[in-house]
Amino acid sequence: MSTAATDYTREFPVVEGRPKAAELDATIAAPLDQFPSRVWWIAISITLSFLSIGVFCIGMTLYKGLGLWGVNQPVSWGFDIVNFVFWVGIGHAGTLISAILFLLRQRWRTGIARFAEAMTIFAVMCAGLFPLLHTGRQWLPMYLTPYPNQHGLWVNFTSPLVWDVFAVSTYFTVSAVFWYVGLIPDLATLRDRTTSKIKKTIYSVFSLGWRHSNRHWQHYERAYLILAGFATPLVLSVHTIVSFDFAVSVIPGWHTTIFPPYFVAGAVFSGFAMVQNVLIFVRQAFNLTHIITLDHLEKMNKVMIVTGSMVGYAYAMEFFIAWYGGNQFERFVFLNRALGPYAWAYWTMVSCNVIFPQLFWFKKIRRSIPAMFAIGILVNIGMWFERFVIVVTSLSRDFLPSSWGHYAPTLYDAGIFLGSFGLFFTLILIFVRVLPVVSISEVKAVIEGGQPSHH
Amino acid sequence: MPMNEKQQFSLTALFDTPDEIIHAAHETSSAGYTRYDVHTPYPVHGMDKAMGLRQSRLGIFVLVFGLLGAVSSVLFMSWVTLVDYPLVIGGKPFWSWPAFVPVAFEITVLLAAVLLVVTMIVLYFKFPNISHPLHDTPYMKRISSDKFGISIQADDPKFNEREVRAFLKKIGGKEIGPVYFDLEDLDHGQTMFDPKFLGVLALTAILVAGATYSVFNQILFLEPFSWMSTQAKQKAQRPSELFKDGIGMRPPVEGTVARGFLPYPFKGKPDEAGKNLVNPLFATKEVIERGKARYLTYCSPCHGNFARGDSRLRGQFPNPPTLHSDKVRNWPDGSIYHVITEGQNVMPSYASQISRDDRWATVLYLRVLQRAHNAKESDLK
Numbered sequence: 001m002s003t004a005a006t007d008y009t010r011e012f013p014v015v016e017g018r019p020k021a022a023e024l025d026a027t028i029a030a031p032l033d034q035f036p037s038r039v040w041w042i043a044i045s046i047t048l049s050f051l052s053i054g055v056f057c058i059g060m061t062l063y064k065g066l067g068l069w070g071v072n073q074p075v076s077w078g079f080d081i082v083n084f085v086f087w088v089g090i091g092h093a094g095t096l097i098s099a100i101l102f103l104l105r106q107r108w109r110t111g112i113a114r115f116a117e118a119m120t121i122f123a124v125m126c127a128g129l130f131p132l133l134h135t136g137r138q139w140l141p142m143y144l145t146p147y148p149n150q151h152g153l154w155v156n157f158t159s160p161l162v163w164d165v166f167a168v169s170t171y172f173t174v175s176a177v178f179w180y181v182g183l184i185p186d187l188a189t190l191r192d193r194t195t196s197k198i199k200k201t202i203y204s205v206f207s208l209g210w211r212h213s214n215r216h217w218q219h220y221e222r223a224y225l226i227l228a229g230f231a232t233p234l235v236l237s238v239h240t241i242v243s244f245d246f247a248v249s250v251i252p253g254w255h256t257t258i259f260p261p262y263f264v265a266g267a268v269f270s271g272f273a274m275v276q277n278v279l280i281f282v283r284q285a286f287n288l289t290h291i292i293t294l295d296h297l298e299k300m301n302k303v304m305i306v307t308g309s310m311v312g313y314a315y316a317m318e319f320f321i322a323w324y325g326g327n328q329f330e331r332f333v334f335l336n337r338a339l340g341p342y343a344w345a346y347w348t349m350v351s352c353n354v355i356f357p358q359l360f361w362f363k364k365i366r367r368s369i370p371a372m373f374a375i376g377i378l379v380n381i382g383m384w385f386e387r388f389v390i391v392v393t394s395l396s397r398d399f400l401p402s403s404w405g406h407y408a409p410t411l412y413d414a415g416i417f418l419g420s421f422g423l424f425f426t427l428i429l430i431f432v433r434v435l436p437v438v439s440i441s442e443v444k445a446v447i448e449g450g451q452p453s454h455h
Numbered sequence: 456m457p458m459n460e461k462q463q464f465s466l467t468a469l470f471d472t473p474d475e476i477i478h479a480a481h482e483t484s485s486a487g488y489t490r491y492d493v494h495t496p497y498p499v500h501g502m503d504k505a506m507g508l509r510q511s512r513l514g515i516f517v518l519v520f521g522l523l524g525a526v527s528s529v530l531f532m533s534w535v536t537l538v539d540y541p542l543v544i545g546g547k548p549f550w551s552w553p554a555f556v557p558v559a560f561e562i563t564v565l566l567a568a569v570l571l572v573v574t575m576i577v578l579y580f581k582f583p584n585i586s587h588p589l590h591d592t593p594y595m596k597r598i599s600s601d602k603f604g605i606s607i608q609a610d611d612p613k614f615n616e617r618e619v620r621a622f623l624k625k626i627g628g629k630e631i632g633p634v635y636f637d638l639e640d641l642d643h644g645q646t647m648f649d650p651k652f653l654g655v656l657a658l659t660a661i662l663v664a665g666a667t668y669s670v671f672n673q674i675l676f677l678e679p680f681s682w683m684s685t686q687a688k689q690k691a692q693r694p695s696e697l698f699k700d701g702i703g704m705r706p707p708v709e710g711t712v713a714r715g716f717l718p719y720p721f722k723g724k725p726d727e728a729g730k731n732l733v734n735p736l737f738a739t740k741e742v743i744e745r746g747k748a749r750y751l752t753y754c755s756p757c758h759g760n761f762a763r764g765d766s767r768l769r770g771q772f773p774n775p776p777t778l779h780s781d782k783v784r785n786w787p788d789g790s791i792y793h794v795i796t797e798g799q800n801v802m803p804s805y806a807s808q809i810s811r812d813d814r815w816a817t818v819l820y821l822r823v824l825q826r827a828h829n830a831k832e833s834d835l836k
Contacts, residue, residue, distance in 0.1 A: 021600060163558055174568045212495060219575050223571055233564070452500060
């Protein structure tokens with residue numbers, strides 16, 4: 001650990017130990033050239049097992065129908081929507097790191113941006129799975145899009161659910177494009193250093209023939225800036241629109257204007273927790289501790305205090321408005337959350353999201369890897385329960401006591417949820433083996449001596 | 456093929472530090488070379504100025520693409536909600552533009568971002584192109600890792616092998632060397648009618664057509680894609696699989712009474728009916744009208760339009776007595792109701808033709824007739 005990191009009057013070096021550019025190539029490309037280690041095989045066999053449980057449960061759902069799930073009236077949105085919002089939220093950290101921090105000229109983002117972007121894409125894939133399954137007839141996904149059809153029908157453009165289709169698919173496409181654009185120079189570097197003919201062909205095709213030409217870099221940098229400029233409002237819009245799914249309805253506990261900022265803050269919060277958790281393993285496993293430094297992890301923990309406090313403020317404000325607004329249904333819903341049959345979920349959410357992250361005010365905890373890992377896990381548990389509390393408590397007890405109900409997930413719900421984790425971590429494990437987890441060209445540009453001295 | 460027939464692409468030189476390459480790029484552009492390129496493993500600050508490049512104009516493209524997305528999506532949604540499929544949703548106007556904002560925003564971002572990248576790659580970079588002369592050269596291998604390089608092309612108007620070599624040496628270049636065109640690449644005799652190409656094309660067409668046919672005509676109709684043609688519900692006139700007796704249309708539970716059809720408790724007990732039954736209706740105008748209609752339909756053929764016992768049936772059926780007799784006038788409502796319900800002597804029961812409430816309304820109308828027939832002086836006031 002460098003001593004400079006504890007002196008906050010100085011900016012810490014983005015990359016520790018002054019590595020040479022060629023050394024960076026070797027370090028970052030190392031996992032791509034070696035035969036996977038034993039740990040990797042164990043890890044992927046676990047994630048593939050989870051994935052196959054998920055695939056089985058999805059297959060049964062496709063064949064038998066949604067009756068296998070716990071959803072029914074009045075709680076017609078259960079694990080499927082909870083998991084959808086959870087996974088979309090996880091993705092938000094990636095775009096925040098790659099786009100918003102880029103616009104804010106936070107150079108420390110270079111070490112973690114590639115990985116966080118990959119995580120965004122995988123998380124959105126997991127998220128997209130759930131609403132698709134939720135539709136019931138999963139082989140008719142085209143009904144979600146406006147296309148000329150024999151029924152003469154169009155989608156309802158004034159429905160938040162349709163906005164959601166546009167928002168999530170745009171988010172996925174733009175994130176993937178952004179990620180791929182960032183990969184092109186690295187793929188060219190890999191193409192030029194590999195000795196395997198097959199790998200060379202693959203890298204050649206996907207690097208499109210990149211030549212590191214400055215006549216190209218010029219446009220490339222401009223395009224990257226514009227993409228970051230687009231991705232920033234896009235990422236804010238996505239969780240805003242996800243929150244509209246709830247806020248535009250009239251269900252008590254959903255119909256509030258605080259939802260968009262509250263959802264975005266929560267998304268960034270959970271996303272950073274997930275990035276931090278996974279990076280702790282990646283930096284150790286692939287000897288990247290000098291590129292993804294403890295300072296990076298500390299900065300992520302700081303973002304978690306900020307967003308966690310925003311989420312805590314939103315919880316408090318919801319209660320205040322429920323009382324201040326004087327709507328008896330709204331007031332009941334919030335008392336029911338804190339004291340009703342799902343009170344255990346509510347208090348899990350509050351303690352994991354509001355109380356534990358506040359420990360990051362202590363520098364020792366902020367810089368202790370076991371402590372931050374534990375808090376990161378708690379944050380993700382808490383954020384999952386936040387969505388559970390929002391979706392389930394409001395639906396299970398709304399206006400008419402005669403139509404109240406209780407929701408309990410089935411084994412199939414749990415299996416598909418487990419499967420989504422399997423999918424996510426399988427994709428991550430494949431990603432760390434086939435593509436550079438750190439942007440080679442971006443890191444080279446920020447090492448000491450990487451830029452002209454007179455500039 | 457002899458060596459000297461090789462066609463030269465450029466002369467390249469390597470540099471070690473960012474400072475050196477900025478200096479070298481500046482020198483090269485100042486010396487008047489135009490067909491040259493600087494290669495660096497990452498973007499080096501200040502290179503555009505050193506090379507004298509104009510600002511990238513990608514921003515203009517993005518503005519156009521973004522506006523295209525915004526305008527086309529708003530126009531499309533307006534057309535759908537105003538012209539092609541107008542639908543009232545929540546009592547809002549057809550053209551409720553605030554609801555279009557999210558989709559318009561997403562389409563703007565989508566078109567702008569995707570087309571920006573496509574424009575950059577295809578128009579500006581002329582990619583994909585994986586057979587550039589610089590590819591696979593030792594020069595390229597170094598500059599994609601840790602060196603910086605300049606390549607002055609042979610098609611530059613000022614190009615002269617010896618002068619360029621000396622120039623590159625002067626500005627500090629190392630490992631100066633020529634790069635040649637790959638002869639195989641130069642002589643690509645491929646045409647559109649290459650049998651291999653046509654074969655791939657035909658194969659693709661067959662595969663796509665086959666896949667499309669099988670998906671849309673076969674796979675989409677396999678289980679569980681039943682398109683709701685098989686449904687677990689009871690269809691009319693079909694045996695039930697749920698009940699043991701196989702009857703789909705279930706008889707009502709024993710003791711079920713239909714609304715308005717409570718069993719008559721005074722069967723054969725006219726006196727009790729007269730004592731116990733109370734007319735539940737009030738003599739409002741609507742009730743009297745209702746009773747009049749029933750009376751004229753069911754009662755008047757025998758009893759006469761004014762209940763005088765003047766049958767219209769001209770002896771085909773025995774004439775009943777007048778209903779204006781003291782006996783009937785002094786009957787309680789319940790007794791008249793009982794007679795309508797049960798019948799009397801040759802008069803049959805009208806319970807199945809006149810509903811319960813209508814019978815009471817008919818009784819009230821009869822009272823009206825009776826009062827009209829025996830009107831007092833005071834009634835006229």
